[in-house]
Amino acid sequence: MNSHILSPQNQLSKKAVKVWIISEVIENVIGFIVLGVLFYLDYLFSWKEWIGWILIGVASISVLFAVWSFIRPFLLYKTWRYAVDEEFLQLKYGALIEKHQLIPMTKIQSVATNQGPLLRRYDLYTVSIETMASTHTIPALPKETAVELRNQIAQFAKVKEVES
Amino acid sequence: MIQAKRYNPLLMLFQLFNLIKNSIFFVVFLFVIKAGSDSAFIKYGKVIFILAFVITFISIIIKWFTTKYAFDNKSFYLYKGIFSKSERSIPFSKIQNINRHTALFHRIFRVTSISFETGIKGENASVKFEVVSRIEADRMEAHLSSTVHVDLPSIQESDANMETFPHEEDDSKVNSIRVLHFKPTKKDTLKASFTSFSFLLLIPLIASLYFKINDIFHVEEEAEGVISEILNSWWLVFGIIIFLVIASAAFGIVSTYLKYGKYEISSDFDRIYITKGVINETSFSISKEKVQAIEIKQSTLKRVFGLAEVKLTSAGGLGSEEDKHEINSLYPYLPIRRAYEIVSDILPTYEVTEKMDRLPKKSLWVRLLWPSWIWIITTAVLYYFKPAILNVEKAWWIISACLFVIIGVTRLLDFYNTRYVLNDRFVQFKKGSLTTTLFVSKREKVIEVRVSRNIIQKLLGLASIKTINRAKPVYHAGIEDVPQELANVFYKWYKGRKNEIKLE
Numbered sequence: 001m002n003s004h005i006l007s008p009q010n011q012l013s014k015k016a017v018k019v020w021i022i023s024e025v026i027e028n029v030i031g032f033i034v035l036g037v038l039f040y041l042d043y044l045f046s047w048k049e050w051i052g053w054i055l056i057g058v059a060s061i062s063v064l065f066a067v068w069s070f071i072r073p074f075l076l077y078k079t080w081r082y083a084v085d086e087e088f089l090q091l092k093y094g095a096l097i098e099k100h101q102l103i104p105m106t107k108i109q110s111v112a113t114n115q116g117p118l119l120r121r122y123d124l125y126t127v128s129i130e131t132m133a134s135t136h137t138i139p140a141l142p143k144e145t146a147v148e149l150r151n152q153i154a155q156f157a158k159v160k161e162v163e164s
Numbered sequence: 165m166i167q168a169k170r171y172n173p174l175l176m177l178f179q180l181f182n183l184i185k186n187s188i189f190f191v192v193f194l195f196v197i198k199a200g201s202d203s204a205f206i207k208y209g210k211v212i213f214i215l216a217f218v219i220t221f222i223s224i225i226i227k228w229f230t231t232k233y234a235f236d237n238k239s240f241y242l243y244k245g246i247f248s249k250s251e252r253s254i255p256f257s258k259i260q261n262i263n264r265h266t267a268l269f270h271r272i273f274r275v276t277s278i279s280f281e282t283g284i285k286g287e288n289a290s291v292k293f294e295v296v297s298r299i300e301a302d303r304m305e306a307h308l309s310s311t312v313h314v315d316l317p318s319i320q321e322s323d324a325n326m327e328t329f330p331h332e333e334d335d336s337k338v339n340s341i342r343v344l345h346f347k348p349t350k351k352d353t354l355k356a357s358f359t360s361f362s363f364l365l366l367i368p369l370i371a372s373l374y375f376k377i378n379d380i381f382h383v384e385e386e387a388e389g390v391i392s393e394i395l396n397s398w399w400l401v402f403g404i405i406i407f408l409v410i411a412s413a414a415f416g417i418v419s420t421y422l423k424y425g426k427y428e429i430s431s432d433f434d435r436i437y438i439t440k441g442v443i444n445e446t447s448f449s450i451s452k453e454k455v456q457a458i459e460i461k462q463s464t465l466k467r468v469f470g471l472a473e474v475k476l477t478s479a480g481g482l483g484s485e486e487d488k489h490e491i492n493s494l495y496p497y498l499p500i501r502r503a504y505e506i507v508s509d510i511l512p513t514y515e516v517t518e519k520m521d522r523l524p525k526k527s528l529w530v531r532l533l534w535p536s537w538i539w540i541i542t543t544a545v546l547y548y549f550k551p552a553i554l555n556v557e558k559a560w561w562i563i564s565a566c567l568f569v570i571i572g573v574t575r576l577l578d579f580y581n582t583r584y585v586l587n588d589r590f591v592q593f594k595k596g597s598l599t600t601t602l603f604v605s606k607r608e609k610v611i612e613v614r615v616s617r618n619i620i621q622k623l624l625g626l627a628s629i630k631t632i633n634r635a636k637p638v639y640h641a642g643i644e645d646v647p648q649e650l651a652n653v654f655y656k657w658y659k660g661r662k663n664e665i666k667l668e
Contacts, residue, residue, distance in 0.1 A: 087662055098622065100615040102658055106665065107611045132283075133612050133632040161608075162666040 008083030008090045015122045016080075016140035020073035023118055028066045035059055071095075082138050084149065086156055089129060091136060107131050108157040113146050129153060168232040168243055174273055175295040179224045181269060187217060233293075235304065240280070240291045254291050256308050258282045260454050260480030263491060264301065266445040276301050280308070281480030283634060289481055305449065309435050342437070345506050346429040346495060356420050356497035359465050363416030366408075427495050431510045436476065438494060448491045450478050452511060456633045457605035457641075460503065460516075464598050472500045474507060477605075479634035515590055516604055520583035526624050527645035528579045534620075536571050539564070574598075584643050584650070586657050589664060591631060593643050603641040605633055607657065608664040614642075615651045627651035 035058065042052055075095035083090040089108065091101040109132065113125045125146035127138045141149065190213050198206045231244040242252045259280045266276045278301045279292040293301070348356070357363065421442065428439045436455070439447040457477040466472060473496040482491050494506060504516055546560040553559040577597040585592045591610065594602040612632040621627055629651050630642030646654075 088659065094616070097616050097618045100655065102613045102655060104611065104661065106667070131612060132634060133638045160668045162668055 008081040008092055010082050012077060012080050012138070012140045013122075013124055013142045013145075014077075015124060017073045017077045019118055019122055019124060019140055020076070021070065024066075024069040024073070028062075028069065031062055032066075035062065080139075084152055084156065089136070089153065091138070101136065103129070103131055103136065105153070105156040106159055106161040107133075108153060111150050111153045111157065113150050127153075166234045166236050168234040168241065170232055171228060171293065172275065172295045172297060172300070173228070174275055176224055176228050177273075178269060178295045180221065183217070183220055183224070187213070233291075235307065242291065252288065254280070254282060258284065259291075259308065261448060261450040261478040261482075261492075262305055262308070263482065264445075264447040264449075266441075268443065270295070271443075271445075274298065278304065280304075281478070281482070283479035283636070289636075309432075309451070342430045342432045344428060344430045345509055346427070346498070346502070348424060348427050348495060348497075352495070352497060352499075353421055353425055354417065355469060355471065356424055357413075357416045359469055359471060359497055360420060361416075362420050363412045365419060366412035366415040369415075424495065424497070429494050429506060429510070436510050438492070446491055448482075450476060450480075450492075452513070454478060454480075455511060455514075456609045456635055457603060457639065458507060458511070458514060458516070460602040460604070462500075462600050462602075466497070467600070470500050471497045472503045474498060474503050477633060477635045477639055479636065481636050514604065514606070515587065516602075517585050517587060517590070517592060520585040520592060520594060521650075523579060523582050523643075523645060524626075524647055527626055528576075530620055530624060530626060530645050531575045531579055532572065536568075539567055539571055542567055582643060584646065586650075586654060591654075591657075593631075593641050595643060605631065605641070606664070607661045609633055610658065610661070611638075613654065613658045615655055617648075617651075621645065629654045 035055065038055055039059075041047070042055060072095050076093065079093050079095065079098065081092040087105055089101075089103040089105065091099075091103070093099055108129055110130045112128050112130075114128060115125050119125065119140065123143050124140045125143055127141060127146050127149055129136045129138075138149070194206060194210050194213055226246070227244075230246050231242070233243070234241045238255055238257075240254045240256075242254070244250055260283050261281050262278065263281060264276055264278045270276050273295075274297075275295050276298050277292075277294045278296055279290045281290045283289075293304075296304075423442075424440060426440060426442050426445075428437070430437045430439075431452070434453075435449050435451050437447060437449045439445065455476050456479055459475040459477060461473045461475065462471070474494040476492050476494070478492060494503070498506065504518075507514060507516055543564040546564055550557075550560050553563075556562070574597040578595060581594065581596055581600045583592075583594040589607050590604060591607065592602065592604050594600060610631045611634055614630040614632075615627055616630075617627045625648045626645045627648050627650075628642060628644040629646055630640060633639040633641070
């Protein structure tokens, strides 16, 4: 389909799916606990009727999102690609909406590797790239790849355009 | 290193003036309205107010004595602080545009305010001189433009009937003559006043005046007899109507004149200058190669009259005055032909292509069939509440249907107005339903591109393209539902930007 836009080749770590699912599970569990408490309070203090309806609405939407959050990591992993060369950082991702981004190296202002507790458990890193326009993140890369990528981008981004 | 200077002493007066202006509300509230109040809140309020006033007053004076500035051939240097001193240098090359604002205060003392805007984020983004003598402002501006671009090849301007722009107090530092490109004639101002509906401004003004007078004098009761008498004689009614029409037209023309009357678009070989305003004079100047993009905007009415507004996008800030949205605009009511001419005159490196491509038919279907969340939510809410408006019980579905038609028509108009073209070095997008915007930028000025496709677009072989340009905040432009092939070309086109950029 998209044969003309040359898709970048590099993929994320396979463990990404696991990490995402775990974090989704944690988020969902917390969310549902909060909802459960609210339902209990609603029952206990017999709050106004419309609050109950809103709670039911929120709960049903949360269920749908919970189901989606177990499918999304697989799709996201399948679609995530990135590539770096001397001139451009190229990103492609999106579970439902396929997004391609092309960022000139000369416009990159900073690059960093981050690691949360969950990523640390699996020895993964997130590389975040800040440009004048926005911050881009490449989630869940193995440690060596992440560090190498960061250094490489930093090297390439050293070159500056004559700013006019 | 050049000797650092203090700011103009009138700065203290200006700040004191602002301080008094800002404290009027508190003075009236604390010392007039609540003068006799014994409540502790008011009592402490007075004390706190006086304290704050005195502290601010002292700090204005101390600040003046402790801040200094200097500039050499490369940068501004700003010094401030008593105990913790700070020194800041801002290279001229980072300055994107220069804004000047001459308010009434500045007029009285024959000074001006000037601010040099950079593209840096945060509060230190500009070098601002709130009060500075006009000579000094001119000197700084000329100094900056002559030192930064002195090594650039001069650009040949080809307009035979150019008048030279008489510039006050400018010395030989400006290395080329300023050329005046546009100055609105009486006809332009007239056209502008009618296209902007400024003549309607009189109505709310009279209404509010009437209600205020009525509150005090109870005109309504006393004038009852008079009004019925007036209505009885048709020629008096006729006369009043004619008088009102003339008055509102005159009012509209005067207010338009005050706003856009003294407009001037001029340029020299590396800068563009836009000056406007009769009472409050503002001016905006930008280096030609710092123009990030051009925007040509047309409302429906402007399209009918063949007028357009041209805006120059700058990466620097546009100041915090209320008219900041218009400061970077070339005259907002330019005849469209003239607008294109001026653009090619002042920005010879830009090309505006008038022949552009349209979207394919299938994008119309995507756009028409795409669910409108506004309509769905409004209809759901209306269905739930079923409000009876003007005693019409079925009002909810009438509103819903109207909204549906309006949304459909806007989408249709947007589809027909959407055009795009990718030239060798330029990108052009035009879109909008009632007000259309034409966006033109150079490949080297685009800082990022995006292509995206949702599921339906994937099925139909369509895609959305987007460019991001420097501005404050960053400027996103793009077109939805272009053919997939164009998206691919667009991606490749951006990859070719290495042909234009120069590396340091």
